[in-house]
Amino acid sequence: MKKILVINGHPNKESYCAALTRAYANGAIKSGHETVILNLHELQFSLNFNGSYTAQKMEGLEKDIIFAQEKIAWAQHIVIIHPVWWGSVPALLKGFFDRTLLPGFAFKYKKDSAFWDKLLTGKTSSIIYTSDTPPFFYRLFYRAPSVNMLRDRVLGFCGIKNISVTGIGPIRKSSQTFRENWLLKIEKLGRSAK
Numbered sequence: 001m002k003k004i005l006v007i008n009g010h011p012n013k014e015s016y017c018a019a020l021t022r023a024y025a026n027g028a029i030k031s032g033h034e035t036v037i038l039n040l041h042e043l044q045f046s047l048n049f050n051g052s053y054t055a056q057k058m059e060g061l062e063k064d065i066i067f068a069q070e071k072i073a074w075a076q077h078i079v080i081i082h083p084v085w086w087g088s089v090p091a092l093l094k095g096f097f098d099r100t101l102l103p104g105f106a107f108k109y110k111k112d113s114a115f116w117d118k119l120l121t122g123k124t125s126s127i128i129y130t131s132d133t134p135p136f137f138y139r140l141f142y143r144a145p146s147v148n149m150l151r152d153r154v155l156g157f158c159g160i161k162n163i164s165v166t167g168i169g170p171i172r173k174s175s176q177t178f179r180e181n182w183l184l185k186i187e188k189l190g191r192s193a194k
Helices: 018-028 063-074 091-100 135-140 145-158 176-191
Strands: 005-009 034-039 077-083 105-108 114-116 124-130 161-168
Touching: 005 018, 005 161, 018 034, 018 091, 018 124, 018 176, 034 063, 034 124, 034 176, 063 091, 077 145, 114 176, 124 135, 135 161, 145 161
Parallel strands: 005 034, 005 077, 077 124, 124 161
Antiparallel strands: 105 114
16 A cells, blocks of 8 residues: 555635545545645645755745655655646645755755756656646647646656656536546546555
């Protein structure tokens, strides 16, 4: 059984992403995985990083950032659920990464080198996103910029290996049946978490 952290990156607690988060977590729990949900809209922290990435010791972190770092360190598999806004992730999710994935925790620069140590290796991730653009169009014509950023420049930079990406859309004019079917699919994805 795995330790799974499900991060809901939508700022609205009534969002469809919140429902997807619950569905994934319910599936994982039903399969016996130890599962924690981190709803970013419930955390209290400044979105702005005001420090220096050359600093090795971060002081004065908010308790919710420390809690989030503890859960990231604890997790074997991290699931990130978010809407695509302007081709990227919401500011809340971007600010969360800016504030939690700090040097000394998620990575460490090597002295006199352009390279770095990835401090979160051994973990896997899944990305689940919603979009008003059909996923195939988002991938083929826009080249899925939010996925590339999360998979390669955020998670990969820290050593987390992405094993799956699930795009859901278009959402804006979707039917209740469409949404309910996807909730069932995401719960099944949680049940089969690897």
